[in-house]
Amino acid sequence: MTDEQLVLGCVKGDPVAQKALYQQFSRKMMSVCMRYANNRDQAQDMLQDGFVKIFQKIDHYRGDGPLGGWISRTMVNTALDHIRRNKPYDHSLDLTEAEHLHQEDEQVLTSMSTDELMDLIQALPAGYRTVFNLFAIEGYAHKEIADRLGISENTSKSQFMKARAYLRKLLPKEAAASYGLEHEG
Numbered sequence: 014m015t016d017e018q019l020v021l022g023c024v025k026g027d028p029v030a031q032k033a034l035y036q037q038f039s040r041k042m043m044s045v046c047m048r049y050a051n052n053r054d055q056a057q058d059m060l061q062d063g064f065v066k067i068f069q070k071i072d073h074y075r076g077d078g079p080l081g082g083w084i085s086r087t088m089v090n091t092a093l094d095h096i097r098r099n100k101p102y103d104h105s106l107d108l109t110e111a112e113h114l115h116q117e118d119e120q121v122l123t124s125m126s127t128d129e130l131m132d133l134i135q136a137l138p139a140g141y142r143t144v145f146n147l148f149a150i151e152g153y154a155h156k157e158i159a160d161r162l163g164i165s166e167n168t169s170k171s172q173f174m175k176a177r178a179y180l181r182k183l184l185p186k187e188a189a190a191s192y193g194l195e196h197e198g
Contacts, residue, residue: 049092141176
């Protein structure tokens with residue numbers, strides 16, 4: 014089925030189209046959910062809730078971009094809803110002045126294998142992981158992250174800096190340097 018056929022079938026509530034859409038996108042969307050979840054069970058919950066939203070709102074898809082992109086945005090928003098309910102930011106500091114953030118993070122991500130990146134991201138505490146995903150992977154600005162999560166922009170910057178520092182500790186010195194996460198000191 015084409016994307017257009019999938020969407021039309023899902024809008025009509027056709028279970029064959031819904032199953033086909035789920036089969037086509039569920040694996041990739043599970044990867045998205047795993048980036049935000051604390052564990053596989055939580056990711057499964059996010060995935061299930063995300064597909065419920067997708068099927069409920071599929072008539073909002075206008076076709077002006079790839080279907081996979083629309084589905085991915087819906088899944089990220091679902092993951093953020095789960096995170097907001099768990100409030101991982103309650104104990105974060107609100108820095109009034111955040112350290113300058115370097116653009117090297119994009120190079121870090123492109124030089125790592127998917128499995129390496131997923132393992133490192135999973136090791137981050139929930140608040141750090143969420144902001145790191147939104148900033149470094151999804152490409153949101155700190156102001157957008159703050160608005161989406163109901164935190165200050167400085168808290169977003171602080172969480173990102175802490176995530177980078179945490180990643181530095183997880184990597185051996187040589188690997189950290191090759192990924193642009195040099196140990197400072």
